[in-house]
Amino acid sequence: MPDFGPDLVEVFGPSQADGGPELIQLLTPEGERVHHPEFDLDFSAEQLRGFYRDMVLTRRIDTEATALQRHGELGIWAQLLGQEAAQIGAGRALRTQDYVFPTYREHGVAYCRGVDPLNLLGLFRGVDHGAWDPKDFNFGLYTIVIGAQALHATGYAMGIQRDGAVGTGDTERDAAVIAHFGDGASSQGDVNEAFIFAASYNAPVVFFCQNNQWAISEPIERQTRIPLYQRALGFGFPGVRVDGNDVLATYAVTQAALNRAREGSGPTLVEAYTYRMGAHTTTDDPTRYRLSDDVEHWKLKDPIARLEVYLRRNGLVDDGFIDALKQEADELGHHLREGVKALPDPQPLDMFAHVYAEETEELRVQREGYAAYLETFEGAQR
Amino acid sequence: MPDFGPDLVEVFGPSQADGGPELIQLLTPEGERVHHPEFDLDFSAEQLRGFYRDMVLTRRIDTEATALQRHGELGIWAQLLGQEAAQIGAGRALRTQDYVFPTYREHGVAYCRGVDPLNLLGLFRGVDHGAWDPKDFNFGLYTIVIGAQALHATGYAMGIQRDGAVGTGDTERDAAVIAHFGDGASSQGDVNEAFIFAASYNAPVVFFCQNNQWAISEPIERQTRIPLYQRALGFGFPGVRVDGNDVLATYAVTQAALNRAREGSGPTLVEAYTYRMGAHTTTDDPTRYRLSDDVEHWKLKDPIARLEVYLRRNGLVDDGFIDALKQEADELGHHLREGVKALPDPQPLDMFAHVYAEETEELRVQREGYAAYLETFEGAQR
Amino acid sequence: MSTGTTTQKITLAKGLNMGLRKAMEDDPKVLIMGEDVGKLGGVFRITDGLQKDFGEDRVIDSPLAESGIVGTAVGLALRGYRPVVEIQFDGFVYPAYDQIVCQVAKMHYRSKGRSPMPMVIRIPFGGGIGAVEHHSESPEAQFAHTPGLKVVACSNPIDGYWMIQQAIASDDPVIFLEPKRQYHADKADLDEAETPEPLFTSRVVRRGTDATVLAYGPTVKTAMKAAEAAATEGTSLEVIDLRTLSPLDMGPVFESVRRTGRAIITHEAHVNLGIGSEVTARIQEQCFYSLESPVLRVGGFDTPYPASRIEEDYLPDLDRLLDAVDRSLEF
Amino acid sequence: MSTGTTTQKITLAKGLNMGLRKAMEDDPKVLIMGEDVGKLGGVFRITDGLQKDFGEDRVIDSPLAESGIVGTAVGLALRGYRPVVEIQFDGFVYPAYDQIVCQVAKMHYRSKGRSPMPMVIRIPFGGGIGAVEHHSESPEAQFAHTPGLKVVACSNPIDGYWMIQQAIASDDPVIFLEPKRQYHADKADLDEAETPEPLFTSRVVRRGTDATVLAYGPTVKTAMKAAEAAATEGTSLEVIDLRTLSPLDMGPVFESVRRTGRAIITHEAHVNLGIGSEVTARIQEQCFYSLESPVLRVGGFDTPYPASRIEEDYLPDLDRLLDAVDRSLEF
Ligand SMILES: Cc1ncc(C[n+]2csc(CCOP(=O)(O)OP(=O)(O)O)c2C)c(N)n1
Numbered sequence A, B: 001m002p003d004f005g006p007d008l009v010e011v012f013g014p015s016q017a018d019g020g021p022e023l024i025q026l027l028t029p030e031g032e033r034v035h036h037p038e039f040d041l042d043f044s045a046e047q048l049r050g051f052y053r054d055m056v057l058t059r060r061i062d063t064e065a066t067a068l069q070r071h072g073e074l075g076i077w078a079q080l081l082g083q084e085a086a087q088i089g090a091g092r093a094l095r096t097q098d099y100v101f102p103t104y105r106e107h108g109v110a111y112c113r114g115v116d117p118l119n120l121l122g123l124f125r126g127v128d129h130g131a132w133d134p135k136d137f138n139f140g141l142y143t144i145v146i147g148a149q150a151l152h153a154t155g156y157a158m159g160i161q162r163d164g165a166v167g168t169g170d171t172e173r174d175a176a177v178i179a180h181f182g183d184g185a186s187s188q189g190d191v192n193e194a195f196i197f198a199a200s201y202n203a204p205v206v207f208f209c210q211n212n213q214w215a216i217s218e219p220i221e222r223q224t225r226i227p228l229y230q231r232a233l234g235f236g237f238p239g240v241r242v243d244g245n246d247v248l249a250t251y252a253v254t255q256a257a258l259n260r261a262r263e264g265s266g267p268t269l270v271e272a273y274t275y276r277m278g279a280h281t282t283t284d285d286p287t288r289y290r291l292s293d294d295v296e297h298w299k300l301k302d303p304i305a306r307l308e309v310y311l312r313r314n315g316l317v318d319d320g321f322i323d324a325l326k327q328e329a330d331e332l333g334h335h336l337r338e339g340v341k342a343l344p345d346p347q348p349l350d351m352f353a354h355v356y357a358e359e360t361e362e363l364r365v366q367r368e369g370y371a372a373y374l375e376t377f378e379g380a381q382r
Numbered sequence C, D: 001m002s003t004g005t006t007t008q009k010i011t012l013a014k015g016l017n018m019g020l021r022k023a024m025e026d027d028p029k030v031l032i033m034g035e036d037v038g039k040l041g042g043v044f045r046i047t048d049g050l051q052k053d054f055g056e057d058r059v060i061d062s063p064l065a066e067s068g069i070v071g072t073a074v075g076l077a078l079r080g081y082r083p084v085v086e087i088q089f090d091g092f093v094y095p096a097y098d099q100i101v102c103q104v105a106k107m108h109y110r111s112k113g114r115s116p117m118p119m120v121i122r123i124p125f126g127g128g129i130g131a132v133e134h135h136s137e138s139p140e141a142q143f144a145h146t147p148g149l150k151v152v153a154c155s156n157p158i159d160g161y162w163m164i165q166q167a168i169a170s171d172d173p174v175i176f177l178e179p180k181r182q183y184h185a186d187k188a189d190l191d192e193a194e195t196p197e198p199l200f201t202s203r204v205v206r207r208g209t210d211a212t213v214l215a216y217g218p219t220v221k222t223a224m225k226a227a228e229a230a231a232t233e234g235t236s237l238e239v240i241d242l243r244t245l246s247p248l249d250m251g252p253v254f255e256s257v258r259r260t261g262r263a264i265i266t267h268e269a270h271v272n273l274g275i276g277s278e279v280t281a282r283i284q285e286q287c288f289y290s291l292e293s294p295v296l297r298v299g300g301f302d303t304p305y306p307a308s309r310i311e312e313d314y315l316p317d318l319d320r321l322l323d324a325v326d327r328s329l330e331f
């Protein structure tokens, strides 16, 4: 049979792991500030230190959680190592009234929205399916069925339109939605339907795809033969590829896209070009399917290191700052380690709670039946 | 709330009903032969007469079926009036070894493949769900769930690859698949997933979308804000818009796309820009949602009339030919009218046939039970 | 809107249309979404006139993608809207199945009640209209098997009017099944001043003593006709319109079966794992000593829905129902 | 491949892997498709090593779209291939639901037998592995309700080896359920020279006299343990592994229940409209006078699958099963 595979590698391979010429960058892997004709922004020292702090703390959440999983405290953990800039850049570009639809890996965005990371750990520990009230943070629950949330985001954005909270010019009022998903998810019908609905209704939604090059063991070229951001062109709205390991560029590009949405100009696809440095989850073994060379290559592009170089070189941080941050991270780690063990386990009968807004008679009977059954054990070991 | 609708009309409206500058045309609505730098072909007189004959007969199938539905002989009929050129152009570009995945409206393509139109009528009469053997004509069964067949086509094309029947240079062997669907169907996840799979595997499939401007009552701008053929660009393969009322252009473009597929260059999206002159089906009432002006405008672009003008002007047909064809059409009409009434009704127990390749014991029992039950009526009226 | 007690004769289609209109008037958060629901008023005209009166923002013609429709409705519900989704035909609900089963059904649970899903998914269902494939399905069992969803079926114009409003008012997602072949079949007197029965209740629609016939949606009419026919032969059938399929309202059913000792359930869906199997399992569990014969099921056969020229053989009809009644009585 | 009668100890995962390999060796038309089935060998390693040995054209890593996987598999089947699709987890089969229910299930019928669908859809199913949402579902009833599909569940390594080959050899589409928490749980002796029982048969796996316990997939082990425990208290339970859920093989079940007079069925799926409801309905119909107590069902509760820290409460276990046995015996 004809050879229809190998040439794909030319399109995206380690050799192009820098994202190609269309990649928007404001901070190089070497920590050099570069400029961009369209997406440049002035960042204050405070902002830059803030990004750095955010990324360091986010990484700490991730490494603590990974360790806690190893120690049996979590059932599984989806690591974000390497994707800190993409998530902090996107998360910090949001306004309070904006709304986020995350995947299962958006720990950095959750952190930006003020969700206690313990809640994230709880989910992976198995104490519940989501412990925060989305309305408190305008941050939806983690969605595990890949791509499903892209439609939710689009619908929510249609709601914003109906509430007249788009294009009024009032920055406190105009709102946008951001839908997170991965490169793999971009192949799901739901994501593509979301593109269609968003374009058709001109909905104020930003599709934020973290192309971390892998969908578990499948490389990006299985999902697309052209750069992913170009998918948007087929649906009639702009797509843009940003260096997802560059927090400045990610922030600037996401902000621009959110502004477009808020002002009523419709959807944008942002492809944050990044790399999943760790395993897919703690149960995955990436050595089965990818080369360590590739990982090494991406280590040189670390999102935190490059910002640190820049901050230090420009005298924007000193050892005091770094030390204080280290301490803050340690405290966060402590909070997580202690907190996770203290998370109250759900009780058997919790299983029956919240199936419906209005519990049905038959479920009540089932619940009471099980309660009575449990009572027959009265302290005895089941 | 902000105004996010009306500007859509600018993109596609009656004013642009000519399809815009990107439209590939070889024969104008006035019957003038024009040339195209990329897609021109030399057509023999015989070929041209053949196209004409095909379209006239296809239209006859459609009008007879419509009339038969009115007379209660069919439960419903999906009319193709106005789409003859798109279907004949596409159908005639196929080689025997190519395979077609139709919608429910591909009567003209079915005709090209040699399927007796009586079989199509039977389906709409309700005698079965599909009477022909797809393998006999390389023409799949009508698919009613919109878009589903785009994936089947892609999978079939992957099969062709595995059979080594692509890119060998042997014109008897190299095969392609054509997937038909409508403008409305282009919004289905399945169609977009088909684009992704086809691109990913470089499958030899042509996506042939008849953009007849309407999905029942919904105009094309509900599905896309940009010309539909551009959808393909987002998936990394070529898209092209052809005048779907121009049989020559449709033939030329489809042939080129099929050749690309057969030679191993992968998928193409062909948007045949046309118009559904009739109702969606015989149960639809288009006066509820569209302007008769619009229909009038498209009447001037009739696919058959323009070819007839061309043929007559160039002396390629004479009255004898036209009369003979009229008689052929009348005979076809007769065949359909008589044939449909003679179609044997299915028998009650046919319901149980072919549920499985290997009938299950429980179904056998159900079948025999029903047979026994029917026997209790023995001639009596149920 | 009239406030008096005037009644009017309406069809099921009209009842649903009026009910939708009323719900939209009562609550500006109610939206209608679907394919062709706008200018066309839906292929069955159930949303006729609503877009004209409530505008394109509240009666939304969607791109042709059922997962997209339900998925965006989820987002709208999260934003505080109450979407009423129309699926054009029963057989086209499946592309939305994932969104319904994994998102709509689970959002309230997942969020510990913080993200309710007050959504109605209207599905014209069942056969008997001479249609081509996929236009005559009965998908109810699949939804009833899914915790988090509620599933109801209306059977007559008056229920149509009230039940659709009650479903929209419910804070839980409701799969709302409409027997399409009854849309224009019969008329009934609507008195808008009446107080309807609660949504999630079954109802005895005919009293009888010899056996209980359970039905819902399109088969209620069949069951009523069967009861009339049986009466002429001296058999007294009780008929219950289940109305709610999840939750099931088994109280009236148990009460009835304990009295009659016999039960027959009928639906158009395939017998195998249809609603009838659950109802049967519950009856045999709760009425074990009252049953004088096995619970019998009369449903669509376990074949795909056949070509329409033989659909009357597939569909449970008066004769098959009476045959089952006889078998039950003679057991 | 060995031709002797040597046996080897294998897990369920290994049995399935060996069975797939055998099927691919036997028939070049057999393909494997799914997410991560290639280099990774699937997240459960069931396809481990197959891409290496059979190449990328026969073991196909697909884009991440379940409808796409099943839809393209339909096309490949039409071209004469025999695709074996892996759905990564039970909860992710729903995006493919439309293709499965409307296309895979109906193609043979629609085409009057001219377009068979020899496809296997493998689904690791059930809970008990401490996973997050959507990774512990039991969707079997929904497929069993769909005419045109066949549905089987394996429960042990030896069945895994044989049943997967039989399913692949079947010209009908088979939904093939694998109890994921058993993948690596137990080992058993495989003798490749044996002749396996036919695929669509249930099997008495323990003889008993007091009551019949019906199980399939992951609950077979629970049922066996319950039988052992009951035996120590003098109660003799017969255990049947249903193995095939559509069609059901009720012969051995009826025979058993007529002997024992009592039946309890257990599965992880929600009780409401689970396989148990159908099995119950059939038993009460065919064994009416033999039943000494109602058929009881012990299943997953009618809630979404809960957070994993309480999944053991959701799942039917030894105690709940024995409790039902007691209730049955004491009725
Ligand atoms: C519908 C569905 N299919 C399969 C899965 C299993 N799964 C979980 S994550 C994943 C890979 C997703 O890759 P990508 O979208 O690139 O996101 P990433 O994990 O790289 O962040 C898969 C296949 C799922 N969660 N949902």
Ligand SMILES: Cc1ncc(C[n+]2csc(CCOP(=O)(O)OP(=O)(O)O)c2C)c(N)n1
Pocket (backbone or CB within 6 Å): B105, B144, B145, B146, B181, B182, B183, B184, B185, B186, B212, B214, B215, B216, B276, B280, C035, C064, C066, C088, C092, C095
């Ligand atoms: C999944 C699905 N949803 C809805 C329908 C009902 N339906 C049949 S045809 C149609 C419109 C299709 O429009 P288009 O794709 O443009 O094709 P056309 O009918 O114009 O040829 C709709 C909504 C369907 N057949 N399948």
Ligand SMILES: [Mg+2]
Pocket (backbone or CB within 6 Å): A182, A183, A184, A210, A211, A212, A213, A214, A215, A216
């Ligand atoms: Mg990824």
Ligand SMILES: [Mg+2]
Pocket (backbone or CB within 6 Å): B182, B183, B184, B210, B211, B212, B213, B214, B215, B216
């Ligand atoms: Mg159309």
